Amino acid sequence: MKLKKGDIVTRPSYNCDLLFRVLDVRDTYVELVGEEMRLLADAPIEDIILVSEEDRVLREKQAKELEEHSYKLFRQDAKLLKQRGEYEVTAGYKNEADFFELRGRVLHIDGDGLYLKKCTDLYEKLGVPVYGVHLHEREMPEQIGSLLEMVQPDIVVVTGHDALLKSRGDDHDVRTYRNTKYFAECVRIARKHSWNRDDLIIFAGACQSHFESLIKAGANFASSPDRINIHALDPVYIASRVSLTSFMDRVSLSDVLRSTITGEKGLGGIETKGVMRRGMPMKFNS
Template sequence: MTVQVGDLVARTSYHCDLPFRVVAIHEETKSAELNGHDLRLYADAPLDDLVLVTKDEREEYEKATSSKEAESYKLFRQDYKQMKLKRGYTATNGYREGASYFEMPGRVLHIDGDPYYLKKCLTFYEKLHVPVIGKYMQESEMPDLAPKLVAQIRPDILVLTGHDAFMKNKGMPDEIKAYRNSGYFIRTVKEVRYHWPSLDQMIIFSGACQSNFEYLIRAGSNFASSPDRVNIHALDPVYLAARISFTSFMDSVNVWEVLRNTLTGAGGLGGVESRGMLRTGLPYPSE
């Protein structure tokens, strides 16, 4: 078996627990760099530790994942309908006024360290009707390039994500050197918050699998991963941003209700009480 870039593989040393995409191969060390197929996890492994995922195994895994994604989408739609009813009641003075109204959901800038995940996320933003601009950017480039992009676009919600990993052989959980990319996310959040210090002016989500949650929150993130240093799903930041985008700025975003819609839950995501970003206006412009 010859492993090539782009192959879907599993690690025998981990009992083939997760599928990964091969993103780079280093012949000199006989090793490969891996990104989680649906989890925002970075890993590396010797080539002789890898086995190709069969077509049947891939279909079985994707079937299970699709079921979870569908359930998350269903929960989001239920919450969205409830929020829309509440906004309609408020905008029409308890349904006593006949004036029509319009809505301006929060705009999202999604910066992703994985182009494959970015494409998948943008598809789901479109499905959820969230206004979004997506940009691929390597995690190491984010501290220098992301703040400039934020200044140009001036989003209501900023998502900084990609891949990360906690490496036990590099240090303790409270040491940034023990994380693959947490340091880059932290620096980026600090740079953005220097210009937009208010947690209500711009909502920031940052992090990926096993990221240092505590440091990301201290840097100025409203929401981050990963409190329990667990893996998060590729679409978790999307559901989080969508909930914030469609929550009225008059209301607080309930952290527990937001996490209910994600595929990972409280072990993978957390945050601080924040305001929504949707604004309602009236009357609705006539054609």
């Protein structure tokens, strides 16, 4: 079997449960990234099989159904938020609904270029302003300060790939994780830029990341409480919920996690205010 970069493969030793994209091929092993999950892994070449076109199409269909379900839940919640806003701004619908919305701007820093494209497409579909940047995880702490100064976001997402290296032992040691230390350092730098957790909302983490370290560093939301894999689009749903929630309201943790693909085992956070502001009268498109 001749493997090459970009091939879609799976691992028999894990019952072929996930699809991976080949990142690099070495002499005896391959470097892999999850096709839908934000997971980075190494695997012996003998533990790799190419995915047939038929199997790939079936799995992609199943993944699409999960994504569409989360999108539907999100749109339902967004519609309720908008109706509630209209009711408040119009004094119980007594006045004409003549208002605009300034939605929170997102700086999304991603370690995977393909995931970044999927994420920015979803932000645009949800009507959330976003500035996306692709950086390797180890480069993120060096660049995040200047990016924050340039973009001036309301919300920052720092994500990419991660993994718990079980061979190293203690899962409470941040050094046991591939990239958690870079995500945590980004959070600390961002908090120097804005220490108030309601002035700058931060999501940090990827698959199996050390949730506690990221929250303690200053993140509002992070992965992964149960050290499980998270979906590539999960950070988008959390950031977008904050973007579309009024600064007068708190983001419902149960609602925001319900609309993600992974749920509360892979994602968590703290009480956080929204960042969207309404204004009147309507003189331009929101």
